[in-house]
Amino acid sequence: MEKWLIQSLWISVFGYLKEFRPEDPYTTQYLTNPPMNFTNEEIIQEIFPVSTYTCLGLTIIIFLVTDYLRYKPIIILNAISNVITQIFLIFTRTKTNMMIMEVFYGTMIACEVPYYTYVYTKVDKKYYKIVSSHMKMACLIGRLVSAILAQSLIDNHILTVPELNYLTLAGAITSLLWAVGLPSVKNSLYFHQSPANNSIRGNDINAPKPKTVCQILWSDFITAFTNRYVLQWSIWWALDTCIYYQFMAYAQSLYQEMYRGGTDLEVTDNGMIEAIYTIISTLGVYVIGIIMVPSWWLIGTLTLGQGVILLIMAQDHLLSHAYVGYVLFGTFYHIMATTANCEVAKNIPEDSFALVFGINTFISLLLQTCLTVVVNSPIGFMVNIRTQIYIYGQCCMIIGVLFTIKALWCTLSKRRNVIPLT
Template sequence: MHITQYFFKIFFRIYYHNALEIVLVSAIKEFRPATPFLTPYLISAPKNFTNVQLYSEIYPFWTYSYLVALVPSFFLTDILRYKPIVITEAVALCFTWILLIWGKTIWQMQIMQIAFGVASACELGYESYMFLMVDKKYYKLVSSYTRAATLTGRFFAYALAQFLISFNYGSYLLLNQISFGAVCVIIPIAIAFPPITKEIIDSKVESQGKKAVDDMRQKETSEDSSDKTAKAKDSGDAKTRDIKERMEEYSHFILHELKIFKRNKNVLKWSIWWALTSCGFYQITNYVQSLWATMQIISDNFNGITECINTLIGAMISFSLQYINKDWTVHDELILSITSIIIAVLLIIMSQIKSVIIAYILYVIITAIYTLLMTAACATIASELNSASYGFVFGLNTFVALLLETAITFAFADKHGFALPIREQFLVYGGYFAIIALIFVIIICSQYIIRWWRNQPDNTMHNNISSCDNSTYH
């Protein structure tokens, strides 16, 4: 009875804060049991693609399309009032699984990856919509519910997939059919989302201290009082001006926000780590199933349970870090360099071993390290910024990561580049993380050298004289 009352209480709190549809979509759109078994599905009958075709001709298109779609998604999200972007994500996911189920050729699978890249880029619009529809004081509450819904959807999807495959109750095709049904459900829900009105956007922007919208409103009011007839006649021109003004406002906003990295070294440092490490981690998650496929036999295909464990560990890390009062800016370069070295070593081992079980374990460890530090990075960067800058910095970090990933994908995975065998690719990824570690070791060494140089007697005296001169002038 108490458990029932507890869940009803949560349900009504979600409903009261206009977040029921958002939380529902978060759970359903992540309920994709086909995800852990994508590579086994595509290399088995009736698809019968080779593993080499997957990682050199098909999978790279997700990276390329994600990068290309991210830029218009970033700028059009606000201009199109968010909801169209949310619907686009739902439609793109649906189209992805249509091609997965009925597509048969390489070019159809490439289009499938392009559609999934568009859906990934539109995720930004979905997250922005969530925060616009919810009162600011309930951000943390609704965000936690949404995160819980996302993890719940993934956990049950992966668990179901592993159960069906391990006990021969279903095929890889069935997993994709279930995923297709789930993503189709979110289309009518997304269409039913309440629209984001101009008043909602203006109120949010004004609360963050932006005055540009106020000026636009005053201008529109003045025009309305002076000549209502002319304004009605030229309503189309007014809308065009509105979009142009917003784009100009975005340009000024971006130039202003870029100065954050100059003003705040912690934001710069953690953003560099974010972009570099996310690039490498995206590569790992994109191609790890192809690596596993070289080690697997039918009896040891545990992709689903591996992703289940990753989901549980991610949930525990995200939850527990709320209660750990750790200042991640203390010895952060040392932490980032050591963890990067650990990931590099684990990737090199993964590239050489023959046991898929050990590869699973190493992958879980790598994912746990990344999740821990990524959560810390988000918290550290957010603590240094005002709320108006979150989306820009996080979006820019993701864009840089994708830019780097595109270069790496084209160079080492794509058939137009070196098209390295999958084991050699993971050897390269290990070297990539070693370079990340080296970058932060260089930062540590340079800081010690600068500190040592400043503490030298001659330099100390020079600094004191300079400070005295400055005080005299002032």
């Protein structure tokens, strides 16, 4: 087996293990029932927002420290944070402890970027596309297997919802042990460049004015974001990713609200829905890679579709409808995010991938934080879960309208250019 393939599979196994979290589809159910007994309002207004604030504060720091420490220590930090998160969930009961748990969960999320960029330092650029596919598929398989396993264990009364946390802890510990065994990185994009990369970037030892790290970062930033096309796609990515993560974080709270009011299904079906969502999202991403669809029209119409889905879910009372909405909303996002990533990647230098991804992630988190403060926090409106979903739906509608107008403008401009003058 070739060396690059071994390295790709090695990091992909870590991706599978870090996403093996059987308790994730039932987190809100676990927190609102014995032995935790928190209210839905405490969860959405006091506990969950902490991870958003933490992730925002750490994202840029993690990005720079990752490059300086050469990736592996931050991947290990990701695994450690995962382990500590589960320990707090299992062994602590107070609201303060849950907020501390969210700090470690936010740290874990902030450390996601090194996972997707680590392998680029280990393999040749010609393998970037295939190793990226390996890493993404590993994460999806991890989510799929854990969701199916969780649903099977619950349905057959083998484990209870609280006991799923122990299974998740076992996966987290295994991911930590695997992370420790990852090969070390000798070179990185900015602080520890290889001689060949130094030369390519105009930082050769024979150059009269070698570039500093700050100069290289600024040069890459200017190159990427002065490209109008890249900027437009980055704006969409940041906006819709903000709404996506906000909705996914609080969807289970909506399920609990529907369940308490009387509905048609049990919330113990969450694992099955998570598995279906993962499968359909994967198929959607695959299909969009092999068919030709005008990108701006795809973004505009699917974002509008997301808005309609959320507006319906905000006032519906059937859990079956909410589950369908969850699957469709998430699938639409993954299709659009894949398209956006491809469009951006085609228009920036390969060495800028991590920087652009990091900046877009930071902007998305900044928007999430602002939205969380306005919607959930004591200094904001502290709205109930249905109003919260309604607000997210309105945001999607506005974004969808803007990008549909962009699609229409591009279409009309193209037609004007091809119609011969008379």
